[in-house]
Amino acid sequence: MNILVTGANRGIGLEIVRQYLEESDAHRVFAGCRNPEKASTLQACKAEYGDRLELVTLDVGYSDSIDLAAAEVAEQVVQLDILINNAAVMTQDDLSSIDPEIYLETYKVNTVGPLLVSMAFLPLLEKAETGTARIIMISSRAGSIQFSKEVGLIYPSYGASKAGLNMASIHLMNTIKDKGIGVYIMTPGWVRTDMGGSNADLSVEESVGGMMQIWKDLDLSKNGAFFDHQGNLVDW
């Protein structure tokens, strides 16, 4: 399979790259990152895995960067089987001081970026065997309105951006369902990364291992579902 992961420099994205490279010699992984020249862990992986891993310059906040990345990948493969929209930002804000710039930047990267990336890579996804290509949106329980009503502890700019991503994902699903490409929304759990912090419940290995197990069983009957890393459906 050919797989592209955004935000692959560290955290969950990097672990997705690692686990796919380990899973099968037949996988070719494109690791999207903002600065490949500074991505030392990905470069070390490249030294180990050679042509099975390509580092692709990809800033999901900029259409030009997205289009260049799609063209670069299209020069190397004829089809893409899995696109994982993982890149995101989070600011620890609250409603005592609302900074519109933080909202707009968070929305640009977390909500609009995944849509632009999905549309740019659509021609390659369409070349996969009908009904097998999939787009994975790494969202968050923070994007669940029900969860936020019950728990209410997540940063509002981030939560709003992920709720927006969930809605945008369903619009994407409706737009491309006739092409046989599924769109699936995931929450990885609370994971020990720079974003999740050191007190989080899960290691990246546990979270990514769980999600990848679920991705193996996806088919279009589950199109548009919102899952956690154990395969449970999450309330919108």
Ligand SMILES: NC(=O)c1ccc[n+]([C@@H]2O[C@H](COP(=O)([O-])OP(=O)(O)OC[C@H]3O[C@@H](n4cnc5c(N)ncnc54)[C@H](OP(=O)(O)O)[C@@H]3O)[C@@H](O)[C@H]2O)c1
């Ligand atoms: N960790 C958790 O507990 C948790 C919980 C729920 C959901 N999530 C979601 O899981 C995903 C991964 O989170 P994480 O914990 O691995 O976060 P992380 O450790 O902060 O890593 C975020 C990654 O996104 C990249 N990124 C940020 N802005 C970007 C942009 N404009 N273009 C391209 N890449 C960009 C970063 O690149 P640089 O290295 O260049 O900065 C980094 O590689 C995110 O979608 C997050 O919302 C995480």
